Amino acid sequence: MAFMKKYLLPILGIFLAYYYYSAKEEFRPEMLRGKRVIVTGASKGIGREMAYHLARMGAHVVVTARSEEALKKVVSHCLELGASSAHYVAGTMENMTFAEQFVAKAGKLMGGLDMLILNHITSSNNPMTVFINDIDQVRKNMEVNFLSYVVLSGAAMPMLKQSNGSIVVVSSIAGKTANPLVAAYSASKFALDGFFSSIRVEYAVTNVNVSITLCILGLIETETAMTGTAGIYNAEASPKEECALEIIKGGALRQKEVYYDSSVLTLFLLGNPGRKILEFLSLRNYNMEIFIKN
Numbered sequence: 646m647a648f649m650k651k652y653l654l655p656i657l658g659i660f661l662a663y664y665y666y667s668a669k670e671e672f673r674p675e676m677l678r679g680k681r682v683i684v685t686g687a688s689k690g691i692g693r694e695m696a697y698h699l700a701r702m703g704a705h706v707v708v709t710a711r712s713e714e715a716l717k718k719v720v721s722h723c724l725e726l727g728a729s730s731a732h733y734v735a736g737t738m739e740n741m742t743f744a745e746q747f748v749a750k751a752g753k754l755m756g757g758l759d760m761l762i763l764n765h766i767t768s769s770n771n772p773m774t775v776f777i778n779d780i781d782q783v784r785k786n787m788e789v790n791f792l793s794y795v796v797l798s799g800a801a802m803p804m805l806k807q808s809n810g811s812i813v814v815v816s817s818i819a820g821k822t823a824n825p826l827v828a829a830y831s832a833s834k835f836a837l838d839g840f841f842s843s844i845r846v847e848y849a850v851t852n853v854n855v856s857i858t859l860c861i862l863g864l865i866e867t868e869t870a871m872t873g874t875a876g877i878y879n880a881e882a883s884p885k886e887e888c889a890l891e892i893i894k895g896g897a898l899r900q901k902e903v904y905y906d907s908s909v910l911t912l913f914l915l916g917n918p919g920r921k922i923l924e925f926l927s928l929r930n931y932n933m934e935i936f937i938k939n
C-alpha cells in the first residue's frame with residue numbers, strides 16, 4: 646500500500662494527465678498540401694474517402710487495390726477535386742512481391758513519400774463467419790491484413806525516414822477486444838497492434854522520427870460492412886467520410902492512436918492506462934542505447 650501511494654498513484658496521475666490533456670496541435674488541411682501519400686484499399690469504402698479528402702487538401706496520392714476500373718475512377722475524381730497528382734497501381738496484397746514493388750513505384754511517381762496509409766483487408770471471406778478449422782481463411786487474413794502491412798512499411802521506411810514521415814495503420818475495435826464471429830480478422834488486427842506498437846516504442850527510444858498511428862474504428866457505414874453484418878450484428882454505424890477525415894487528421898498530427906466510433910465510451914474504456922504504464926516501466930529494463938545510431 647505504501648508503494649502504491651508513493652510511486653504508482655503519482656505515475657498514474659502523470660500518465661493520465663499527459664494522455665488526456667497534453668496540448669494537442671490543431672489540424673489544418675494545409676498540413677497535407679503537397680504531401681506525398683499512399684492509400685491502400687482505396688477502390689471503395691473508407692480508403693476511397695481518404696483519397697478524396699487528400700485530393701481536396703492538395704496532396705499527391707497513389708492509390709492501390711485489385712480492381713483497376715474502380716481505381717481509374719478514383720484517380721480521375723481525385724484530379725477533379727484538386728490533387729497535386731493522382732496515380733493508381735493495381736494488384737493484390739496477397740502477393741508480397743507486388744506489395745514491395747508497389748511502394749517503389751509509388752515513390753518514383755511522387756518523388757518520395759510522406760505518409761503511408763495502410764487500409765486494405767481481404768474480402769475473400771464474409772467477416773461474420775466461424776472458421777476455426779479453416780486454415781486457408783486464417784492464413785489469408787494474416788497475409789493480406791497483417792503481413793503485407795509489414796512488407797509495405799519495410800519497403801517505405803527509407804523514404805519515410807528521409808521525410809520524417811508517417812505510417813497510418815487502420816485497425817478496428819476487433820483489434821483491441823474479443824468479439825464472436827470475427828476470429829481470423831480479429832487475430833490479424835491484434836497482430837497489427839502488437840507489431841506496430843512495438844516498432845513505435847523502438848523508434849521513440851532510438852530517435853527514428855517516423856510516426857505510427859493505429860486507428861481503432863467502430864462500425865462504419867461502408868457497403869462491405871453493411872452487407873457483411875446485416876441481420877447478424879446491430880450497432881450504430883458511423884459515416885465513412887468523417888471516419889476517413891479523422892484518420893487523416895490523426896496521421897497528420899502524428900497521434901499514436903485514433904479512436905472513431907459512434908460511442909464516446911469507446912475511447913474512455915479502451916484508453917488502457919494500465920498497458921501504458923507497464924510499457925513505460927518495462928523500458929527501464931532495456932539497454933536501448935546500443936541501438937541508437939549517430
Ligand SMILES: NC(=O)c1ccc[n+]([C@@H]2O[C@H](COP(=O)([O-])OP(=O)(O)OC[C@H]3O[C@@H](n4cnc5c(N)ncnc54)[C@H](OP(=O)(O)O)[C@@H]3O)[C@@H](O)[C@H]2O)c1
Pocket residue numbers: 685686687688689690691692709710711712713715736737738739763764765766767768769789815816817818862863864865866867868869870
Ligand atoms: N467498415 C467498418 O465497419 C470497419 C470497422 C472497423 C475497421 N474497419 C477497417 O477499415 C478499413 C477499410 O474498411 P472498409 O469497410 O472501407 O472496406 P472495403 O470497403 O471492403 O474496402 C476494402 C479495400 O481493400 C481492397 N482489397 C480487398 N482485397 C484486397 C487484396 N487482396 N489486395 C489488395 N486490396 C484488396 C478492396 O479493393 P479490391 O476489392 O478492388 O481489391 C477495397 O479497396 C479496413 O482495414 C477495415 O478493417 C472497417
Ligand SMILES: *[C@@H]1O[C@H](CO)[C@@H](O)[C@H](O)[C@H]1NC(C)=O
Pocket residue numbers: 736740741742743746
Ligand atoms: C507477384 O507480383 C509480381 C510483381 O508485380 C509479379 O511479377 C508476379 O508475377 C506476381 N506473382 C503472382 C503469383 O502473381
Ligand SMILES: *[C@@H]1O[C@H](CO)[C@@H](O)[C@H](O)[C@H]1NC(C)=O
Pocket residue numbers: 807808809854
Ligand atoms: C527531419 O527531422 C530532423 C530532426 O529530427 C530535422 O533535422 C530534419 O531537417 C527533418 N527533415 C525533414 C525533411 O523534414
Ligand SMILES: *[C@@H]1O[C@H](CO)[C@@H](O)[C@H](O)[C@H]1NC(C)=O
Pocket residue numbers: 808809854
Ligand atoms: C519529427 O518530424 C516532424 C515532422 O517533420 C517534426 O515536426 C518534429 O519536430 C520532428 N521531431 C523531432 C524530435 O525531431
